[in-house]
Amino acid sequence: MKNVIFNKMSRLIVVTAGIIIAFTSMVHSKDAIKIGTFLSVSGPASFLGDPELKTLKMYVEKINAEGGVLGRKLELVHYDVQHVAKKAVTAVKRLIDQDKVDVIVGGSTSGQTMAVIKLVEKAGIPFISLAGAAVITDPVKKWVFKTPHTDILAAKKIFNDMKENGWNKLGLLSGAGGFDKSCRKSVTKVAPGYGIEIVADETHGKGDTDMTPQLTKLKNAPGIQAFMYCGFGAATSIVAKNFKQLGLSLQHYQSHGAGSKSFIKNAAGAAEGARLPAAALLVVDALPDDDPQKSVAGAYRAAYEGKYKDAVSTFGGHAYDGLMIVVEAMKRAGSTDKEKVRIEIENTKNFVGADGIFTMSATDHLGLDEKSFVMVEVSNGTWKKLK
Amino acid sequence: MMPLLKPRTGGLLSLMVILVVLPLFFRNAYHYDVAIQSGLNAIVCVGLNLLIGYTGQISLGHAGFFALGAYASAVLTDRYEFAAVGAMIIGAVAVGCLSYLIARPILKLKGHYLAMATLGLGIIISIILNQEEELTGGPDGMPVSSFSFFGWDISGNLTWYGIVALVLLFTVWLALNLVDSPVGRALRAVHGSELAASTMGVDTQRYKVLIFVFSAVLASIAGSIFAHYSGFVSPAEGEFFRSIEFVTMVVLGGMASIFGAVVGAAILTILPQLLASFHDYEMMVHGAVLMGVMIFMRRGLVPTLVHFIRGLRK
Amino acid sequence: MFADFLQFLISGITVGAIYGLVGLGFSVIYNASNVINFAQGEFVMIGGMASVSFLSMGIPMPLAIVLAVVVTTFVGFALEIFAIEPARHNSVVSLIIITIGASIFLRGLAQIIWDRNYHNLPAFSGDDPIKLWGAALQPQSLWVMGGAGIIVLLLWLFFNHSILGKAILATSFNPLAAELVGIDTRRILQISFALSAALGAIAGILVAPIALTYTNVGVMLGLKGFCAAIVGGLGNPMGAIAGGLAVGIAEAFTAGYISSAYKDAVAFVIIILVLLFLPSGLFGRKEIDKV
Numbered sequence: 001m002k003n004v005i006f007n008k009m010s011r012l013i014v015v016t017a018g019i020i021i022a023f024t025s026m027v028h029s030k031d032a033i034k035i036g037t038f039l040s041v042s043g044p045a046s047f048l049g050d051p052e053l054k055t056l057k058m059y060v061e062k063i064n065a066e067g068g069v070l071g072r073k074l075e076l077v078h079y080d081v082q083h084v085a086k087k088a089v090t091a092v093k094r095l096i097d098q099d100k101v102d103v104i105v106g107g108s109t110s111g112q113t114m115a116v117i118k119l120v121e122k123a124g125i126p127f128i129s130l131a132g133a134a135v136i137t138d139p140v141k142k143w144v145f146k147t148p149h150t151d152i153l154a155a156k157k158i159f160n161d162m163k164e165n166g167w168n169k170l171g172l173l174s175g176a177g178g179f180d181k182s183c184r185k186s187v188t189k190v191a192p193g194y195g196i197e198i199v200a201d202e203t204h205g206k207g208d209t210d211m212t213p214q215l216t217k218l219k220n221a222p223g224i225q226a227f228m229y230c231g232f233g234a235a236t237s238i239v240a241k242n243f244k245q246l247g248l249s250l251q252h253y254q255s256h257g258a259g260s261k262s263f264i265k266n267a268a269g270a271a272e273g274a275r276l277p278a279a280a281l282l283v284v285d286a287l288p289d290d291d292p293q294k295s296v297a298g299a300y301r302a303a304y305e306g307k308y309k310d311a312v313s314t315f316g317g318h319a320y321d322g323l324m325i326v327v328e329a330m331k332r333a334g335s336t337d338k339e340k341v342r343i344e345i346e347n348t349k350n351f352v353g354a355d356g357i358f359t360m361s362a363t364d365h366l367g368l369d370e371k372s373f374v375m376v377e378v379s380n381g382t383w384k385k386l387k
Numbered sequence: 388m389m390p391l392l393k394p395r396t397g398g399l400l401s402l403m404v405i406l407v408v409l410p411l412f413f414r415n416a417y418h419y420d421v422a423i424q425s426g427l428n429a430i431v432c433v434g435l436n437l438l439i440g441y442t443g444q445i446s447l448g449h450a451g452f453f454a455l456g457a458y459a460s461a462v463l464t465d466r467y468e469f470a471a472v473g474a475m476i477i478g479a480v481a482v483g484c485l486s487y488l489i490a491r492p493i494l495k496l497k498g499h500y501l502a503m504a505t506l507g508l509g510i511i512i513s514i515i516l517n518q519e520e521e522l523t524g525g526p527d528g529m530p531v532s533s534f535s536f537f538g539w540d541i542s543g544n545l546t547w548y549g550i551v552a553l554v555l556l557f558t559v560w561l562a563l564n565l566v567d568s569p570v571g572r573a574l575r576a577v578h579g580s581e582l583a584a585s586t587m588g589v590d591t592q593r594y595k596v597l598i599f600v601f602s603a604v605l606a607s608i609a610g611s612i613f614a615h616y617s618g619f620v621s622p623a624e625g626e627f628f629r630s631i632e633f634v635t636m637v638v639l640g641g642m643a644s645i646f647g648a649v650v651g652a653a654i655l656t657i658l659p660q661l662l663a664s665f666h667d668y669e670m671m672v673h674g675a676v677l678m679g680v681m682i683f684m685r686r687g688l689v690p691t692l693v694h695f696i697r698g699l700r701k
Numbered sequence: 702m703f704a705d706f707l708q709f710l711i712s713g714i715t716v717g718a719i720y721g722l723v724g725l726g727f728s729v730i731y732n733a734s735n736v737i738n739f740a741q742g743e744f745v746m747i748g749g750m751a752s753v754s755f756l757s758m759g760i761p762m763p764l765a766i767v768l769a770v771v772v773t774t775f776v777g778f779a780l781e782i783f784a785i786e787p788a789r790h791n792s793v794v795s796l797i798i799i800t801i802g803a804s805i806f807l808r809g810l811a812q813i814i815w816d817r818n819y820h821n822l823p824a825f826s827g828d829d830p831i832k833l834w835g836a837a838l839q840p841q842s843l844w845v846m847g848g849a850g851i852i853v854l855l856l857w858l859f860f861n862h863s864i865l866g867k868a869i870l871a872t873s874f875n876p877l878a879a880e881l882v883g884i885d886t887r888r889i890l891q892i893s894f895a896l897s898a899a900l901g902a903i904a905g906i907l908v909a910p911i912a913l914t915y916t917n918v919g920v921m922l923g924l925k926g927f928c929a930a931i932v933g934g935l936g937n938p939m940g941a942i943a944g945g946l947a948v949g950i951a952e953a954f955t956a957g958y959i960s961s962a963y964k965d966a967v968a969f970v971i972i973i974l975v976l977l978f979l980p981s982g983l984f985g986r987k988e989i990d991k992v
Binding site: 439445492493495496497498499500502503504507508510511514515518627631634635638639642667668669670671672673674675676677678679681682685687 | 731737739784787788790791792793794795796798799801802803804805806807808809810812813924927928931935962963965966969970972973976977980981982
Binding site: 042078079080083084085086089090093094096097098109110111114115118133176177178180181182185205 | 415416417418420421424514517518520525526527528530617618619620621623624660663666669670
């Protein structure tokens with residue numbers, strides 16, 4: 001009996017020791033430029049982190065194949081932090097102190113980004129966030145930049161469209177996640193400036209499978225003319241299905257969180273007529289040939305869809321822009337010195353990316369405006385550019 | 388029996404030595420971070436182990452208490468300018484009262500029904516933290532100011548490590564004494580057979596309530612320390628998965644073993660860090676390790692090891 | 702007003718039937734082993750994801766569904782043999798941890814085999830809503846309700862009128878006695894895991910056209926299914942459905958009439974109250990402490 005236990009134990013110890021040795025002794029090449037990233041690759045926000053990581057991997061590979069940056073290879077160091085702010089904090093400490101990365105491009109959600117800002121500022125390391133909330137770069141923080149459009153821009157874009165149609169009474173439905181709540185907040189904040197009245201404000205829970213009660217309440221809101229949903233992932237398609245089920249005759253708006261082909265595909269026809277603000281990336285084909293974004297966004301889409309056999313989403317586009325802005329800045333700075341790179345990121349001018357054309361400055365660490373969004377409508381199972 | 392195998396003297400002493408020696412191996416803030424997180428989890432688990440291992444009651448809601456403590460500190464210091472110590476005490480007292488109020492009715496439930504009720508409680512807490520955005524910052528969480536103690540701002544990894552280590556030692560000492568006291572003997576009786584214990588005149592209900600409240604307060608204090616240390620809290624701290632994680636740490640380390648709780652907490656905090664290099668396979672390996680340990684060491688790590696060492700000495 | 706009420710009721714019954722279907726799987730395993738299988742939600746996920754992926758390979762829908770159920774049944778069977786069987790004499794809590802480990806493992810595996818995107822399964826009889834006194838119903842809801850009804854009836858017949866079903870119940874009441882009268886309790890456990898995996902897969906497939914399917918879909922559905930099984934009284938299939946309906950209807954009416962932000966919280970408050978006043982759920986058998 002003793003021997004049996006001993007055998008089991010010793011085997012277990014050997015295996016564990018093997019694993020630990022294997023992973024602590026992993027030697028990283030010394031002269032590579034290290035790009036650190038932490039993303040929500042698994043868990044409820046994997047919808048964001050998955051295309052972001054795939055994009056980063058693909059382009060790091062591509063850049064290395066073309067000779068790297070400043071004559072050095074790029075090395076991507078990644079940690080999956082799910083949707084948990086605490087894991088993001090640990091991952092960033094690890095990136096800064098253990099892996100000693102030169103720059104960080106990551107943070108799929110606003111919560112994660114906000115949780116690590118203090119660390120990044122203290123360490124003095126350029127950080128490009130891939131999350132939406134406006135508070136990330138407003139007020140401006142010395143070392144923090146971001147590439148995705150803010151939900152404020154999305155709300156403005158939608159309100160412009162509503163005004164053009166003479167609608168001013170909006171019913172709002174939002175989910176319980178960080179993206180959803182931040183979007184809801186921006187919509188409520190921007191609405192008065194456009195003379196838009198929020199006549200109903202409903203929410204739903206995590207992982208909900210049916211939103212008809214909320215939509216029924218919205219339907220009854222006095223004078224309601226348009227409906228908007230703030231959220232992303234499976235819920236966008238479920239909402240569209242329920243919207244159709246109830247036969248609502250309102251204009252259906254979604255936020256930029258629905259900016260993925262999955263939204264249309266999985267709504268099984270119910271997304272027809274829905275409008276949303278999206279990056280030009282989604283409607284590359286509809287762009288005029290002289291649009292500078294056409295070739296850049298088109299090339300990214302072709303590369304992504306070619307490699308991963310999956311429809312491109314705006315989320316991957318954020319990661320593309322983040323990586324490219326950093327690479328360009330390093331080239332201009334001629335070094336990976338953190339302060340020099342930071343200044344050069346700030347000097348980004350007319351950089352054509354998947355999300356739009358970026359012009360950053362000391363007072364603007366996003367560098368996008370409303371014009372970078374195009375209003376699209378779902379028509380015949382694909383995106384149609386409005387106007 | 389060698390004194391070192393005696394938990395009250397040897398165990399506590401070894402833990403102390405380990406905690407003192409450990410920082411010599413830390414090379415950066417990340418190492419400290421993992422150690423501090425392990426320590427905080429261990430504080431919760433020591434309390435939870437008293438509940439699960441000694442009274443046989445399960446709780447799937449302790450992350451809720453942890454999060455309440457964390458948010459009490461965050462909200463009171465940030466929004467109402469309370470002193471950090473005051474906020475922490477208010478949080479602990481509030482969690483104590485809440486757990487006392489619900490303990491009696493809820494602990495009448497048995498087995499899986501108790502699990503369900505505590506689970507529901509934890510989820511309700513986490514929903515409130517998510518929804519009350521004005522107060523809690525909603526799902527994106529909120530920043531927490533640093534811990535100032537009579538004008539001294541606690542900062543620096545070693546300082547935080549020291550504080551967590553001291554609190555952990557104190558918790559373990561308290562738990563060891565509790566287990567060896569008449570209360571502890573009564574508790575073991577409750578675990579053995581509640582019916583028999585109550586027939587023998589042990590007020591089983593009273594002890595169960597006592598331990599439930601004690602473990603909830605410990606979780607709340609750990610939460611408060613976490614909030615100030617991490618500088619940021621989010622509702623993910625109160626999620627159902629966190630509660631499950633705590634229970635897993637207790638069971639993995641070994642039920643009814645105080646040091647088991649500490650070891651279990653440390654291992655399950657470090658494990659995901661080691662597995663990070665597996666990338667796509669991280670979740671699979673994590674799940675497989677949990678299953679493997681429970682299958683091959685069914686009483687948990689520490690009791691199995693102790694049994695094994697005793698077996699060698701014979 | 703009545704139309705709204707009816708709409709809320711329809712939503713509640715649809716969602717409740719979903720929870721109930723998921724809850725059934727918990728009941729079956731609990732009946733045989735007194736174990737709560739936290740990987741039940743993953744069976745639901747595998748059922749949905751597997752049928753989507755078979756469908757995308759060009760296999761016709763009915764065959765894809767059958768294949769998905771077979772695959773999931775096999776997973777349930779394997780889970781019992783490789784993880785539960787070697788740990789048969791463990792404490793209940795440690796068995797729970799094993800099923801939690803299994804749930805993490807299966808989710809990780811699914812992310813590698815399939816992807817992290819979400820997918821739709823075409824509705825069985827189209828997407829055109831059925832109008833009822835001003836309320837609207839997705840045809841798929843009828844499939845879910847009908848499926849729940851038929852399965853619970855079959856289970857009732859199985860547990861009360863078949864030798865195998867009775868053997869499962871006997872094993873749950875007293876494994877030793879069951880063994881003494883010649884029941885192969887090991888076999889019984891394997892069968893109950895396979896059966897419950899099949900039930901989970903069927904639930905996942907029926908639900909996918911409404912709730913979509915993705916690798917994390919089982920997390921929330923599993924949790925709500927667990928609630929349904931507990932509220933109804935563990936081990937009672939009829940109870941799981943009743944519990945599911947109670948939770949679903951409570952959620953829908955809370956969202957409709959009180960507050961959509963707190964609908965989940967209200968559902969849990971109700972669950973806790975039910976447990977406090979009926980400590981063994983709505984239809985559970987009373988547990989008596991054995992000395």
